[in-house]
Structure formats: C-alpha cells, structure tokens
Amino acid sequence: MTETRTKKRGSAAEPLFESAEWTFDTLKLAYDAVEKIGKRDLKLDIYPNQIEVITAEQMLDAYTSTGMPLMYRHWSFGKHFAHEQTSYRRGMRSLAYELVINSNPCINYLMEENSATMQTLVIAHAAMGHNHFFKNNYLFKQWTNADAILDYLAFAKSYVRECEERYGLEEVEGILDAAHALMNQGVSRQPKIPISSRSMKKEQKQKKRQEHEEATYDDLWRTVPKLRQPAHGPDEMPGSGNGDSFDLGLPEENVLYFLEKHAPRLKDWQRELLRIVRMLAQYFYPQRQTKMMNEGCATFVHYEIMNKMYERGQLTEGSMLEALHLHSAVVMQPAFNDRRFSGLNPYALGFAMMRDIQRICDDPTAEDREWFPDFAGNGDAMGTLKDAWANYRDESFILQFLSPAVIRDFRLFGLHDDSEDPEVTVTSIHNESGYRNIRRMLARHYDAGEQDADIRVTDADLSGNRRLTLTHYVRNKRLLNKQEGERTLQHLAQLWGHRVKLLEVDAETKKPIRELEALPIP
Amino acid sequence: MHIIDRRLNPKEKSLGNRQRFLRRAKEEIRNAVNESLKRRKVTETESGEKIRIRAKSLHEPSFGLGRDGERDFVLPGNSDYIVGDTIPKPPEGGGGGGSAGSADGHGEDDFVFTLSKEEFLDLFFEDLKLPNLVKVKLKDTRSPTPVRAGYTVDGPPAKINRVRTMRNSLARRIALRRPSLENIEQAEDELEEAERNGETDEKTLALLRERANRLKHLRRMVPFIDPLDLKYNRFEHVPKPITQAVMFCLMDTSASMTQSLKDLAKRFFMLLHIFLTRHYREVDVVFIRHTSVASEVDENTFFRSTETGGTVISSAFEEMKRVQQERYPADEWNIYAAQASDGANDLGDMARCIDMLDRTILPLCQYYAYIEVGTHISESIIWSGFSPLEKRQRHFAMRHVSSPDEIYPVFHDLFSSAESQ
Known part of the structure; x- marks a missing residue:
C-alpha cells in the first residue's frame, strides 16, 4: 500500500507525522526537513540552533524575566510573574508558543503543549526566520554580541547575587530599581560605545580585581588610621574641580552611562550594577526598533516553508489546515473600531509588506513600477527581501517599502490629535495624495527615538553645589507625565547623590516650559 | 542542532524573584491579608488567598510622555472617512482609540495575584511567638536531628566530601610522583627529537625510551583517585531538647x-x-x-x-x-x-x-x-x-x-x- 502511494505521488515524500502528538523523533525529523528548505530553498543564513522543550510554568518564567534563559534576581520579575500567572490561570491570556533568544547558538524554547504541526511551524518561524534576522540585520550586528550574551548574563546573575550577599538585599535593590527606572535612558543611539567581546571581558577583569584585593587583604591595615574620606573622594572623579560640561562629554543622551562614569557618590559595585542594566538595555534596543520587521520576516519564512513542505507531501492536509488556521490568527488585523483592536499588529503588517515585496518583484503593476523602479519586476524576491532584512529597521523599512497596495489593503488612514481639541481630525486617507503622508507618519510611529522622550544630561556642576541638570526637548508640546517623571527623577537623585533638576524646553524655540526637581533622601 | 528536554529542570526557578517581590510588598500584603480575614468564614482560615493590593512600593516609574500635546498616528480599517472629517474622542479611559493611548504611562491599577497557603500564613504570623518559653526539658527523642560529626572512610556516594577526597588524592599523587601528561609528552618529545636528529648512541636512546615508558607505567600504576582517598561526611543523630x-x-x-x-x-x-x-x-x-x-x-x-x-x-x-x-x-x-x-x-x-x-x-x-x-x-x-x-x-x-x-x-x-x- 505504502509503496504504491509513494510511487503515485512521484517524488513526494511520506508525511513526517500524522498524529498531533509529537515525540523527540518527530521533532528531529521536522527540524531537519524545515532546515533543509530554509537553507537550500530560501538560502537563509542562520546560527546553529538549540531547541529546548519547556513547560508552561517555565515559559511564564522565561518571559517575565525579560525572556532570557538566565537573569539576575529582582522583585519586579517576581511581580510580573505573579501577574502573568494570575491572568494565565484565569484563562485571560494564552502563552506564546515559542520564545527565541538572540544568541549563538540560537536558543529556541518550544512549549510542550504544542501539537506536532505547531512545533513544525514554530521551528520554521523562530529557528529559521528570527534566527536569520538576528544574524543578518545590521542593528543586531552592530549592537549585540550573540556569542557573548549568555556568558554576560551568567556574569550579571552571579555578580548581583554576590553583591546581595555582601552589601545586603536592600542596597542592591535600591540601585537596581533606580537603574530600571532609567533603562529607556540607558541606550546610546549613536554607535559610540560598541559592545564588543572585549568590553564584555572587562566584567571578568573587574571581578578578578576584586578577588585580588580580597586575596591580598591584610587585616593589619585596618588598624592604620585612615585618610579622611572627603579629602579622598573627589580624586576618583574625572573632570572634577572645574565642572566643565565639555570634559564630561555633555550633552549626553545615555543617562545611565553618565551616572556610571561620573556620579560622585557611587561605589564601584554600584557602578557595575548600573553598567549591567545599561548593557541589557542596549542589548534589547535593536529588538524594539525591528519588532515589526523581525516578526514579519519570521512569519514570511514560516509561511514559505510550511507551503513548501505541504507541496512536497511532508505535511498531511490536516496539518496544513491547522497551520493555516494558526497563521491566519497570527496575522489578523482588526479594524480600529473593532473591540479586539489593540494597535497595529506587527505580524500582520510585516507579513503583508513582505508578501507585497514578493509580488512586486514577481508580478508588478504599473503603479508598483512607478513607486519602486529599483526592484519592481526584478524576479528576485528572496534577494530583495534579504537585502531589506539585513539593512533596514522598522522605520526605514516602512519609509522605503510601504506600497499603496498595502495601504489600501489595510485601509490605513492618518489622524491628528491635539489634546486641546475634543475631536481628532482625519488628515490623510488611502488616496493619491495621502499615500506618502501615511507612509511618513507610520514610519515615525515605528521610530523608537521619536516615540521616547528626548532627555539628555546637559549640565553637571561638580565643583560647586553638584547639581545635575537634565533637559527634556519637548516635541509637539508633549510634556512628561508629571507624577511618573517626578518618581523617576527621585530615583535619579538617589543615584546622583545630590540635587537633580529636569528642565522641559521646547525642542524648536528652546523656550523653557516646566521644571522638575528632586533631592536624594538619605 | 540539539534538542534539549528542559521540562524536568528544577521547578520554581522564579522563587527567588517571588520572595523578593513578597518582601517588597509586605506592608501592603499584610494589610490585604488583614482585610481578607474580615471577609473569610471562620472555617476557611487555613487556605490560600487571592490578594488584591494597590502598592506604591511596587510601582516601576519611567520617563514617559503625558497625554497632553499633539500627535499624528495611523489606524487601520478606514471605512468611510475622508480628509477633514473629525471623530469625537472616546471618553477618558474608555478603551477605544488603541494606539492613541499606548504610549502613555500605565495607570495604577489594582494588582491582583494569589498567595499560596504557606505564604499567606507566613505573612500572617510573621514576628509572632509565644512569650516566656523558658522551661526547657529533654523529652524522649522521637525526631533526632542529624548533626555534622567530622569525616569517615565509608558511606553512600551522595555523602562524598569532594574537597577532602581531592585533597587526599592530590597528596597521594604528589607523594607517589605520579607524572602529569605534560611530563610524559615531554619525555616522548625528547625521544622523538633524538630519533629525528639521528642520535646514534643506542644507550642514550634506550635511556630516553625507558624513561618515557617508566613514566607511562607510573601513571597507570598510580590512579587519579584511589579508594584510599575517599572521605565521606559523617552525621550523628543527636537528640534535641x-x-x-x-x-x-x-x-x-x-x-x-x-x-x-x-x-x-x-x-x-x-x-x-x-x-x-x-x-x-x-x-x-x-x-x-x-x-x-x-x-x-x-x-x-x-x-x-x-x-x-x-x-x-x-x-x-x-x-x-x-x-x-x-x-x-x-x-x-x-x-x-x-x-x-x-x-x-x-x-x-x-x-x-x-x-x-x-x-x-x-x-x-x-x-x-x-x-x-x-x-x-x-x-x-x-x-x-x-x-x-x-x-x-x-x-x-x-x-x-x-x-x-x-x-x-x-x-x-x-x-x-x-x-x-
């Protein structure tokens, strides 16, 4: 029976699995088949994969501690865990089917509850799609070091634990709380401090230095009278004495970096903790900037691979239906007035744009030729897509590739909102004059630098009253949330150790609008 | 590619985070526990509890933009709006215009989670004890407590003391001059070099050869770990008052x-x-x-x-x-x-x-x-x-x-x- 069927289908293979239950053998078979298509047909360039099967609790745990396999201990992760767990138990939320980590080897977590089909889809999605994106996108290449991240996290975890043992839970918690509050301000947007494996190694050096100090510690020195502390203090600070903001490299957009280097009262281990949080903030920054492309890429890849597998007879019709059902759920985009609407779905938009690029390459219309003369009809969809995946982020990708066809399909329209008006105004719709506007507005929406408040350290008086001044350059009259701002500023004052002022000035006219201030509480 | 089954990993990996979280919110949780006692029936005191807290100390602030000001945004699903149309804003906090509210700071909602029975009671009875517990008497020992009592030369593998064992092993290896791999390699290298250099003096060659062989033999004869080295932790059961x-x-x-x-x-x-x-x-x-x-x-x-x-x-x-x-x-x-x-x-x-x-x-x-x-x-x-x-x-x-x-x-x-x- 089996033989005749195989013959009838010609080159078609046997289905990899027929039951919904997966075993480690089917997982291996599915992976090999997916990888073959990914590497041979789509010519993806990926890190070696490591597939890990985990339980629901482990999944909850993974994504409440920022999705990393190891992480230092902090109450906020416990809080998120408690929250997620409650809503998961009540059935208010379902869990992700997979989680993938930008590391080398690339770690993919698969949930044990997934059916065999889902596992296959998820492998195609994460182990091929995300993996390729991580390895090739310029932002990840520039900012993250996939080889070193796991080692670094291991270092961070043990360092924080040692600090807790040495200086007490509360001390460490205070620093980490403050650092977390400033995490969004812990990112350098211009490549100034590249994260190389060399700077990662510095962490180990720091540890060695401390060990050496301990090994050579002689209790006798304790009996020798100490120099008076204040006379000793300022020497540790670079650029002290003149308070010249130029020496401090001001203005500085990376507040955490500035504090780590220049805060007058922090101890070495406290600086190290700030550094750990800053490194993580920087590591995650590319993910924020490429969320839509990354998901689009992964969705596109799994769609291609699943279809190829079905064509080759490696999936049964039942499996393919299940896969399509999942796929369509993932890329669903409810309209703005739909009850399910919660913003633009990055999977949907990313996938639609990439399918659209494929269409433009293979079968362009006159409109496409006019809008995209560079690649319309070039017949090399994969090449064009791979170039996009490698060299763009969400903002520039939309600016470059969002076509009128997609705008029409999504029925995108632009609005303007002024908090003083009782109504929002429609400014552009999907017509000839609106396309470019919508494209520009949407691109700006995906620009992380545009969405975050633009806050910089602008002055630090190190010789006088030691006041630190930050400036928020206000765009479009959008001030900070006052209460949040004050609380965050309080954290900042704790780290700086002296008075801290936050000026809010209009970005264009430089006119001061508001001023917040905080004093450290001893 | 590796496939790893992580499901058997130790559970409660996040326990440390949970403990830190509970410690942090202790005041609020205690109040909530007290509140909940009011509502509970007498008979259900000993069970877990769903706790609702509004905790200031759990808030994680950040510099976020407020609601004021102007902004442009894009929404999907336009049905019949044209340029210039106006749409009334949904009432404050009433969901609706999704992306419009997304960038704003999150409100301080009640935070709901479940405490296990153990956690509930731990918090409940924290810092409490019976006063003046002074009359201490040695009762018959129904549950003697194991207490560390030095080391012994035999025991179950789980109780091997690795530090002691390795210390003995090291001492023995040094005393018996167990050659390291480098020593052997060196001897072999010397032999090889002598042969390569056309050393003709049979005596020298034989000497070198013998030395290499002797070292290899010695390494075989002196094991890395000998049963003699093994030390186990010893426990004695001591009755506790x-x-x-x-x-x-x-x-x-x-x-x-x-x-x-x-x-x-x-x-x-x-x-x-x-x-x-x-x-x-x-x-x-x-x-x-x-x-x-x-x-x-x-x-x-x-x-x-x-x-x-x-x-x-x-x-x-x-x-x-x-x-x-x-x-x-x-x-x-x-x-x-x-x-x-x-x-x-x-x-x-x-x-x-x-x-x-x-x-x-x-x-x-x-x-x-x-x-x-x-x-x-x-x-x-x-x-x-x-x-x-x-x-x-x-x-x-x-x-x-x-x-x-x-x-x-x-x-x-x-x-x-x-x-x-």
Missing part, C-alpha cells in the same frame, strides 16, 4: 454571648490554633468552653457546636486546673492560657473568680491573655475586676475586640516577638 508547651483556650459560650460575639471569639481562637500548630509542633492545645459549668471539648466541638446557659467563669478555671494537674505538671510544661468572654459574669462568682485567677491560675502560667469581645460601651464586670491584675502581674494581658478587623492587630499585639512585657 524539645520545649513542651500547652495552651488552654477558655471560651464563654453563655447566652449573653450573641452569635456575632461567639464568632469573634472563635475567630480569635482559630487564629491562635493555626499559629500554634504551625509554629510549635510540640504544643498541646486544650479547649475548654463554659457556661455555668465548664467542660473540656475537642477542637471540632469547640469551634462548631452551640450551647447556652448562665455564666460562671470560675468553673472554667476549675476545669483548667483539673486538666493541668492531671496531664501537665507545672515543672515540666510551659503553660499558656487565652480566655475570651463578653465581660459578663455571675456577680456572686466574681470574687472567687479573681482570687482563683490571681492565686492559682496566673502563677501556673507563662502568659495569660484575656480577650473581651463586644462593643464595650461601659466597663464590664470582668474588665474592671481583672484590671488591677494587669498592673500587678507582668504576664497577664487584656485586650478588647469589637469587630473582625481588630482581631489580627490585637493578636499581633499580644504575641509580637518584640515583647513589651
């Missing part, structure tokens, strides 16, 4: 105690019972209820049954004394008592009651707590009768409870470890 304590719970169940007053008293004893069974496994609890006559009853009857009658408190003291003399000799047991009543007593019994408490009961007890339930509009007979004792006897305490939410604070006050007594 166990402090014996008994708690007498005296409750007035007379007719003057209304259902709600009884409920209050029962809640108090329920709390006491859980506290004792949880923290002092060796504590005996004796339940005595009384109307005009007193009787010792079991736990179930004590908490659940209803009976009515007059009030003669001294009867309860008599019963307590009887039980104590029968089963709990005062020189061996730490004796505690807690009494709950609405403050009413038979007038003729009052003198005898105070006298008994003062002369017989209090000298026996390590600590005696009197709880008066009720509205306490005017001073009750018992309260005024017992008040002088409180000043005189350091281990006698009395408190009022008029509503369920006072129970926990009073309880906490009576048994807090930072004793004021």
